[in-house]
Amino acid sequence: MGIDLGTSSVKTIIIDIDGNVKAMAQEEYSIEIPYEGYAEQRPEIWWKATVNTIKEALAKSGIKSSEIKGIGLSGQMHGMVLIDKNLKVIRPAIIWCDQRSKSEVDAIYKKIGRDKLGRLTLNPVATGFQISSLLWVKYNEYQNYNNTYKVLLPKDYIRLRLTNEIGTDITDASSTLAFDTSNRKWSEYIIKALELDIDKYPGCYNPFDLAGVVTREASQETGLACGTPVVFGGGDQPMQAVGNGVIYPGIVSSTIGTGGQVFTVIDKPLYDDELRTHTFCNAIPGTWNIMGASLCSGLSLRWLRDNILNGLDYHIIDEMASNILPGSEGLIFLPYLTGERTPHMDPYAKGIFFGLSLKHTNAHMIRAVLEGVTFSLRDSLEIFKQMGIKMDRLVASGGGARSSLWLQIQADVFGVEVYRSKATEHACMGAAIMAGVGTGVYASVQEACEHIVKYHQEPVLPNSKNMEIYNYYYGIYKEIYPRNKDLFKRIGEYCC
Incomplete structure (x- = not known):
């Protein structure tokens, strides 16, 4: 069984040993926005869903x-x-697209230094990242910080409810x-430098390691058998990559879900001096993932x-x-409705329809959003x-991969052949694969993927004429942000 706790819904699948989906269920929920720039969800709603x-x-x-051999989470x-x-x-819970911690991001860079922090984490700091949100709570809700026993990531709460065990995994x-990504452990240096408490952080394991078993209470609530093994699982992007078969260098995934990500595997940690990318530990030992992320795809x-x-x-x-x-x-269209990460790392960035005229209709706006x-x-x-x-x-995945038009736009904008795996719920599939590895059904992640992940034989091919058109408009697109950057910040500081 694979469970994926997403931003807009939770999905659960059951697969057999060959990766055939025997059942899938989904339940949606919403993001709470108590103030401009805030983004919260209630963990109890996650659990009920x-x-x-x-x-x-x-x-x-x-x-x-x-008959369920094991459960994995994403x-x-x-x-x-x-x-x-x-x-x-x-x-x-303060979730990934929350923008409230702008001043905390500045404080982190001031205390540690941009380059020092980047070389330890292999990531830029952004609003919505756990460490920024935790600092915000410490500075603004100290009683809540003081009462905190452990700081969890979203899927770790679901596993806690299933097993009554606390922990997280290296990908998440x-x-x-707060993590030394190259050495795959919590960074005592960062945590102490920011005057946080390292004992508030949980133990950290591989995604396929056994975390515990379904408790009697969870069994009564869910219908799962008491004692069913549960592995730690991983973050949705690493799990989605596994479910897509993106497990070797050279294979790149393009995911369009709530946010958008471009993701691949690297065999050694890479540091981008400009801090435009994110590097995470991969589910496969001795490898890492590098990712570019767009917040509002x-x-x-x-x-x-x-x-x-x-x-409609x-x-x-x-x-x-x-x-x-x-x-x-x-x-x-500039899709910066909640700020942006790669390549700008700018919480003040805003969305724009550029070039709008009387000839444009709703249909033009739709296509412009897909293209932007x-x-x-x-x-x-x-x-x-x-x-x-x-x-x-x-390899394309996410909701964007279900649209033949959006797949063609990706092929034309990227100028490459675009493949799709035959599975649809890739993060769930990756989580289920972790359960299969952790319970010994498969010897390794690689063996599981080679056995389970299958692609449609015919890729979507780029159209050379469309490529020429998109190269022209992409050139204009790249100029719009820098020409408006200062104005974005002026608006943000005045009204938000």
């Missing part, structure tokens, strides 16, 4: 709960769940910015659908956009090239 999907998946599969990265000594949640821990399309398109079905939205020519007749999101991911691929990272194959 998880319980419901486990029950539904078991019912759909027709499988006895005792989850949204960077977020913060605070629990007290009674293992109760202290406050709502390396996304907190699928979320940009959802915003357009909910606020301008009156909640995504199939209709896709059809509308397909009737518009590549380049959206000169309409360009893809341009933002191309920014990451360009950085990978600069760093000497090879790309032999690109």
Whole structure:
């Protein structure tokens, strides 16, 4: 069984030894925004949704709960769940897209130094990262900080409810910015320099290591068999990569979900002097992942659908956009609705429809969003090239991979063949693979992927004419942010 605790929903799948999905269940929830720039979710809502999907998946599969060999977890990265000594949640979770900790980011760089911190973590600090959020709580809600027994990542809370055991894994821990990524351990230097308490951090393990077993209480709630093994699992991006078969250098994944990520495997830690990329520990020992991230990819399309398109079905939205020519007749979209990470690392960045005129319709806006999101991911691929990272194959995943139009746009904007795995819920699949490895069904992650992950034989091919069009508009796209950077900050400091 694989459980993926996402930003907008939780999904649970049950697979057999060959990777065939026997059942899948999903339940949505929302992000709470109590103030401008805040983003929170309630862990109890996560748990209730998880319980419901486990029950539904078991019912759909027709499988006895005792036949489940093991359970793995995947989850949204960077977020913060605070629990007290009674293992109760202290406050709502602050999640990855939260922007409140701008001053804490500045304080972190001031105390440690940008280069020193970058070389230890192999990451830039950003709002929404756990260490920034934890500092915000210490500075603004000291009683909550003082009452904190352990700081967890989102999926670790679900595992706690399943097993009553506390812990995290190296892939997720390396996304907190309190982690020595090269040496795969918590950084005492960083934690002490920021006057945080290292004993608030949980033990850290491999994603396929056994964390515990389903407790009697969790069994009664979920229908799972008491004593079912549960492995630690990992962050959603590393798990998605595993579920996509992105386990060797040269294979790159392009994921368009709530956010967007370009992701690959490297066999040694790489440091970007400009701190535009993220490097995390990989699920496979002795390897790492490097990632470029865009905060508001699928979320940009959802915003357009909910606020301008009156909640139209995504199939209709896709059809509308397909009737518009590549380049959206000169309409360009910057998908910075919640600030941006790669390559700008700017919480003040804002969204823009550039070039809007009377000839443009809702359909033009839809296509411009699809293209603008893809341009933002191309920014990451360009950085990978600069760093000497090879790309032999690109694999698309996430909601964007379900749209044939968006797949074609990716092929045309990136200028490469785009492959898709036959599985759809890749993060769930990666989590289930971890359970398979941890319980001895497979000898290694590599063996599991070679046995389970299968691709559609025919890739989506780039269109040379469309590539030329997109290269032109991408050049303009790259100029829009630097020309408006100061204005973004002026707006942000005045009204937000």
